[in-house]
Amino acid sequence: NAGVTQTPKFRVLKTGQSMTLLCAQDMNHEYMYWYRQDPGMGLRLIHYSVGEGTTAKGEVPDGYNVSRLKKQNFLLGLESAAPSQTSVYFCASSYVSNDEQFFGPGTRLTVL
């Protein structure tokens, strides 16, 4: 099992550009999550999904959109990137909401 994978690993964008981060899990988990991690801020939840076809806002959803068209994939989109979105993005998945979340290796995004 690959667990949770994220693509790409690194990306540099110019302000105003758009991009999509892909998360995939092969554990048949219902729940999937997108976090951003900034120095001193810990992990902040952007959006999450409780099952295929569902999405919900987390703590810091502004500027991001998500889609869960297939159970194994959770996409995070930035329509118009801003320097404030420079961060490390982590995807995670879990079987139920109060159980262990398995994290991907992260995507380091820089917006110039």
Place this chain on the structure above:
Amino acid sequence: GQQLNQSPQSMFIQEGEDVSMNCTSSSIFNTWLWYKQDPGEGPVLLIALYKAGELTSNGRLTAQFGITRKDSFLNISASIPSDVGIYFCAGQLQDSGNTPLVFGKGTRLSVIA
């Protein structure tokens, strides 16, 4: 917003020393989990706790679910250089349905050989 207070924010310790960190809240939690994040990687689960008063060990690590259900601590005994990293607590609030875990801001541990 932030509902978990994790302390300390950072620690510098000598190799061989014991380490203690904790998470507290004004709210009641059903579940407490402790994660470790190595530099450049995603967090990995260390210990999960599901009952008030539960004390669980994983090698040199010991974690407890507080009796009040509002706190949890993690102890590391006889620290070694590979203990370096960021430690996160996470929990699920009581009666929160299927909402996600709440994460603390992390404790950054540095071990001096």
